[in-house]
Amino acid sequence: MSDREFDSALDRGEGADVDLDSALQLFYGADRPERAERLFEAAARVRDENVGRRLTLSAHLHMVTRCELSASCRYCSLSSTIPSVSNERSPLTLREMLTGVRYAVDRGVRSVVLVGGTDLGGSDERVREVVSRIREVTDLDLAIDVGPSLSDATVRWLGRQGVDPIYCSMETIDPVAFADAKPGDDLEARLRFMRRVEESGGHLGNIVMNGLGGPESLLRTVLASRQFPHTSHLHISTFHPVPGTPWARRRAASVRSSLKTLAIARLAFPSLQLGLAEVGVENPRDLASVPSQLRAGGGNTIAAVLVYKHQGSTTATGFGLTRLRPALRFLSRCRWGHPGARPEQRPVSVPSLTAPPKIPRDKGKDRRSPAKYGINATWAHLATPRTSESAARRTERSRRDSPR
Ligand code: SF4
Numbered sequence: 001m002s003d004r005e006f007d008s009a010l011d012r013g014e015g016a017d018v019d020l021d022s023a024l025q026l027f028y029g030a031d032r033p034e035r036a037e038r039l040f041e042a043a044a045r046v047r048d049e050n051v052g053r054r055l056t057l058s059a060h061l062h063m064v065t066r067c068e069l070s071a072s073c074r075y076c077s078l079s080s081t082i083p084s085v086s087n088e089r090s091p092l093t094l095r096e097m098l099t100g101v102r103y104a105v106d107r108g109v110r111s112v113v114l115v116g117g118t119d120l121g122g123s124d125e126r127v128r129e130v131v132s133r134i135r136e137v138t139d140l141d142l143a144i145d146v147g148p149s150l151s152d153a154t155v156r157w158l159g160r161q162g163v164d165p166i167y168c169s170m171e172t173i174d175p176v177a178f179a180d181a182k183p184g185d186d187l188e189a190r191l192r193f194m195r196r197v198e199e200s201g202g203h204l205g206n207i208v209m210n211g212l213g214g215p216e217s218l219l220r221t222v223l224a225s226r227q228f229p230h231t232s233h234l235h236i237s238t239f240h241p242v243p244g245t246p247w248a249r250r251r252a253a254s255v256r257s258s259l260k261t262l263a264i265a266r267l268a269f270p271s272l273q274l275g276l277a278e279v280g281v282e283n284p285r286d287l288a289s290v291p292s293q294l295r296a297g298g299g300n301t302i303a304a305v306l307v308y309k310h311q312g313s314t315t316a317t318g319f320g321l322t323r324l325r326p327a328l329r330f331l332s333r334c335r336w337g338h339p340g341a342r343p344e345q346r347p348v349s350v351p352s353l354t355a356p357p358k359i360p361r362d363k364g365k366d367r368r369s370p371a372k373y374g375i376n377a378t379w380a381h382l383a384t385p386r387t388s389e390s391a392a393r394r395t396e397r398s399r400r401d402s403p404r
Helices: 003-014 020-029 033-051 083-089 094-106 124-137 152-160 175-181 187-200 215-227 255-268 284-295 320-333 388-401
Strands: 056-062 111-115 141-145 163-167 204-210 231-238 273-276 301-310 313-318
Touching: 003 020, 003 033, 003 255, 020 033, 020 215, 020 255, 033 255, 033 284, 056 094, 083 301, 094 111, 094 124, 094 301, 111 124, 124 141, 124 152, 141 204, 152 163, 152 187, 163 231, 175 187, 187 204, 204 215, 204 255, 215 231, 215 255, 231 255, 255 273, 255 284, 273 301
Parallel strands: 056 111, 056 301, 111 141, 141 163, 163 204, 204 231, 231 273
Antiparallel strands: 301 313
């Protein structure tokens, strides 16, 4: 591809004019490092103009509901023949969830995503119970991701509880690739559910997976978000093989191609919350992906805490703001990096996390205020703790705005 064609696609992209052809031109054109830098710079500029640099840390609670698919997804740890791997997707008890939420609050987290499995028969009762109990102890922003497992009544109920967005991962819009990766799942049911969330007036979260089909299929899936104008969050996950699963020997997708896709998504959807879906806290080295995705136009929610079952007990792992700070300092120092370097290979000073710490029993310890973490000024905006008054206002607003 000529420089002229790439420049033309990039110019169009900066005006939010991205179709499949220009997305492919940007994707393949950015194989050259200097073009990748320009793509990332353009995406970061668009991000800065539309959503700014306010950074919010989120926590993920895995799993709040059991996955009932009769054949597990081929990439999912649930399909692993190794018990210690598949057990990591065992559901948390309510008590474990509440302890995990408190752990997250202590680390400056402002939003919690309740992640569960898919039950095409419906998870309404369990989801209502979980949300009600968590709402009793915190007014943090809540989002939920249990696939197409909820009735219309529960979708409306979640809206009244201020649970927003409601995720339903499309993964891929390609029916053949979907059936291959997710033999027990139903793409049409997912798309129908996403439409129902839209009709309810709520916001929608979506995750697409890099590694199911080629770049064209991936970009087509990203652009399919246009069918859902209420989408507020879009994440790109990168397939990596999990031991013991049917896809254990499949080649991992490249983080770099996920970053290029992220940048193209930023041009196509200037004001969405966009990012890589990896929960970096699972692997301390993945902290390197934080500055990389911010450089590539991602933002502005970073997964900082993961609560899950680990070898039979509940484990919380997270880097919070203190551990994120060196990565952000690096980002600021290098002023978005130097041309030519591969983002995922940049040296980032990351403090090592050893074995994931158990959830602390003493809730009173290590309660530093967010201000004391003091992250670098470039990305310094931290949400101040929300008062119960503002939580009440939020709930009232959600009731008022809801057409339910
Ligand atoms: S729907 Fe989610 S939890 Fe269930 S098997 Fe697939 S990836 Fe795993």
